Amino acid sequence: GDSVTQMEGPVTLSEEAFLTINCTYTATGYPSLFWYVQYPGEGLQLLLKATKADDKGSNKGFEATYRKETTSFHLEKGSVQVSDSAVYFCALSGSNFGNEKLTFGTGTRLTIIP
């Protein structure tokens, strides 16, 4: 079945540092890939997504590129801020028509210190 493996945390960085959170997946066909973010005490919000190979999703300075050859969707940001502290989830949805059920990674907790 489908699965997502993401970098285990917690990750602690200083403000303005470069961020990479690794995510790899296993799926049949051509899944869509997502990054969701969960701020403390809140539900999940979509951060960015990519629906086909070589697509780059971007939002709020975060980027991730759909790499089919390496089955990866790594999240990056050039300069993190304290407000980026949150839990980040990588996820995929199956490629079957009508199948929008998300398979999530276990999440990576990111803490940014001033």
Place this chain on the structure above:
Amino acid sequence: SQTIHQWPATLVQPVGSPLSLECTVEGTSNPNLYWYRQAAGRGLQLLFYSVGIGQISSEVPQNLSASRPQDRQFILSSKKLLLSDSGFYLCAWSRGQGVSGNTIYFGEGSWLTVV
């Protein structure tokens, strides 16, 4: 615009008591609806999803059930809670008539502690 609400936000229930979490979506029709659970220190697990009124699919066997009495209402229930039911429950929706890659939107979540 579309919005999703779920309640209650927080509840503490004794073992063996019943549970009812409710979720409603506004601003769209015939959505796909989902219940996820996030256990402490773990990822998100899909519990139930629904593509229409009265149509419920269960992803994992468990002590919980779901119902969809109206197009935009999704209810998570239990007759007798277990300690292992504690967690963060998230309702979510996506546009129906499934198109691969549709975004799933989440509610604010409900914290359940079974004591």
